[in-house]
Amino acid sequence: MRLSRYFLPILRETPKEAEIVSHRLMLRAGLVRQQAAGIYSWLPLGQRVLSRIERIVREEQDRAGAVEILMPTIQPADLWRESGRYDDYGKEMLRIVDRHERDMLYGPTNEEMVTEIFRSYVSSYKALPLNLYHIQWKFRDEVRPRFGVMRGREFLMKDAYSFDIDEAAARISYNKMFVAYLRTFARMGLTAIPMRAETGPIGGDLSHEFLVLAETGESGVYCHKDVLDQPVPGEGFDYSGDLDAAIAPWTAYYAATEDVHDQERFEREVPEDKRLHTRGIEVGQVFYFGTKYSAPMKATVAGPDGVERPVHSGSYGVGVSRLAGAIIEASHDDDGIIWPDSVAPFAVGLINLKPVDEATSAAAEGIYERLTKAGIDVLYDDVDNRAGAKFATMDLIGLPWQVIVGPKGIASGEVEIKRRATGERETLTIDAAINRLV
Numbered sequence: 001m002r003l004s005r006y007f008l009p010i011l012r013e014t015p016k017e018a019e020i021v022s023h024r025l026m027l028r029a030g031l032v033r034q035q036a037a038g039i040y041s042w043l044p045l046g047q048r049v050l051s052r053i054e055r056i057v058r059e060e061q062d063r064a065g066a067v068e069i070l071m072p073t074i075q076p077a078d079l080w081r082e083s084g085r086y087d088d089y090g091k092e093m094l095r096i097v098d099r100h101e102r103d104m105l106y107g108p109t110n111e112e113m114v115t116e117i118f119r120s121y122v123s124s125y126k127a128l129p130l131n132l133y134h135i136q137w138k139f140r141d142e143v144r145p146r147f148g149v150m151r152g153r154e155f156l157m158k159d160a161y162s163f164d165i166d167e168a169a170a171r172i173s174y175n176k177m178f179v180a181y182l183r184t185f186a187r188m189g190l191t192a193i194p195m196r197a198e199t200g201p202i203g204g205d206l207s208h209e210f211l212v213l214a215e216t217g218e219s220g221v222y223c224h225k226d227v228l229d230q231p232v233p234g235e236g237f238d239y240s241g242d243l244d245a246a247i248a249p250w251t252a253y254y255a256a257t258e259d260v261h262d263q264e265r266f267e268r269e270v271p272e273d274k275r276l277h278t279r280g281i282e283v284g285q286v287f288y289f290g291t292k293y294s295a296p297m298k299a300t301v302a303g304p305d306g307v308e309r310p311v312h313s314g315s316y317g318v319g320v321s322r323l324a325g326a327i328i329e330a331s332h333d334d335d336g337i338i339w340p341d342s343v344a345p346f347a348v349g350l351i352n353l354k355p356v357d358e359a360t361s362a363a364a365e366g367i368y369e370r371l372t373k374a375g376i377d378v379l380y381d382d383v384d385n386r387a388g389a390k391f392a393t394m395d396l397i398g399l400p401w402q403v404i405v406g407p408k409g410i411a412s413g414e415v416e417i418k419r420r421a422t423g424e425r426e427t428l429t430i431d432a433a434i435n436r437l438v
C-alpha cells in the first residue's frame, strides 16, 4: 500500500478526552474515530488490526471444534421474554420498536437466539457436543462508556455457545474453550490470566475471566505470581485428549478478580513474596450455566434412554474490539504503538527519505515490489516530507519493521532496517535486507 494513496489521518496533538495510553494512541495513529459516546468508526489502519485479531480468534475457535455462524445484531424481544431476561436485563439494553410496533432490541449477547436456533433443529443427543460461534457487533448502553474502545457501547465480540447432554460433558466443552483462550491471547503476544469470576447477568455458577495485567485495567485482580509463567498448549494440541492436564497448571494457583477474591485464602495459600495485587483488562470470559436457557426455552434432546431432557450449555466471549486497545496497553512506548507481528496492520513500513531523488525512489520501488511479491504487507511511505516526520509517524503507528531508504545509503547499495520493538538497527545490502524480512 502506498501512503500517497492511503488514508491515514494521524493527529499531531494528543486528544484531551483520552485518559489512557491506548485511547490516546488509537486516536493519534488514526485507528478509530468516535462518532458518539462509546461508538466508533474503524479507520483503515484500525480496521486491518481488527481483522487480524478476528483471524486469530476464528482459527483457534475452529481448532477447538466450534462451528461458525453469523447471527443478526437486531433481535426480537419475544425471545428474551421466553428466557425472562427482557425485563431484568435493565437499562443497558437498547430497545427498539419497528414500524409494525414490534418490540425489538440491539443484542447485547446471544444466548436466547442461539438456543432458539439449536432447539429448532436438534432433538437427539447424537448431535452433541455442539459449539456454535459468531463474531458480531453487540450493543450495551453503558452508563459511562470510557477509555475509548475498551468500554464501548457498540463493540465487536466473538461469542460461542456450547450444547451438551449433561454437566460432565458441558465441562469438557468449557475446558476446550478455556484451552482455546490460552492459545488465542498468547498468539496476540498477551499474557492473559484465567481467574475465577462472578457470572453476573449471563448466569450459572462457573466462570473464568481472562485478564491481561495492566495498571489501567478496570478489574482489580489478586494472584500468585507463578501463574504468569505457566505453559500455553501448543499449536498441535489434541482437543480430544487430556484437557485437564493442559488447564491444571493455570488453575493450581490462586487467581481471582476482586469480586470473588478471598483475602484470608489468598494469605493462606500464597507466600507473601508471591502475592500479586494489580489491575487487569478483561479480554475474555467463559461461563457454564447449565439449563438456565434450555429449560425455559424447551431446548431438549432425547437421551440414550429416549428420555427428553434440557441440554447443558455454556457461553464464551472474547472482546475482539477491546483487544485492539488491550494489546496497545500491553505493548507501546513513548514513541507510540508496538504491534506484535501477529496483529500488525502491515509487517513493514518502507520509508523513502527522498522521493524526489531518482536513485532513491528507484531503489525503494524495487524493494516495495519484491517484498509485496513475496507476500509481505508493506506500507510504503512515498510521500515528500521531512525525515523526522516520517520516522515519527512510522514509530507512532508501530509497524514491526522499518526499511529506511536514503540517497547516502543507496549510493553504496545499502538500506537500514529497524526492529520497532527493540529499536535495533542494521545497515544491510538491499538483498540482505529483503532476505531478513521474507
Ligand SMILES: Nc1ncnc2c1ncn2[C@@H]1O[C@H](COS(=O)(=O)NC(=O)[C@@H](N)CS)[C@@H](O)[C@H]1O
Pocket: 108, 109, 110, 111, 140, 142, 149, 150, 151, 152, 153, 155, 157, 158, 159, 160, 202, 282, 283, 284, 285, 315, 316, 317, 318, 319, 320, 321, 322
Ligand atoms: N462495553 C464493552 N466494550 C468492549 N468490550 C466489551 C464490553 N463488554 C464486554 N466486552 C468484552 O466482551 C467479552 C464478553 O462479554 S461478557 O459479557 O463477559 N460475556 C458474554 O457476553 C457472554 N455472552 C459470553 S458469549 C468480555 O470479556 C469483554 O472482553
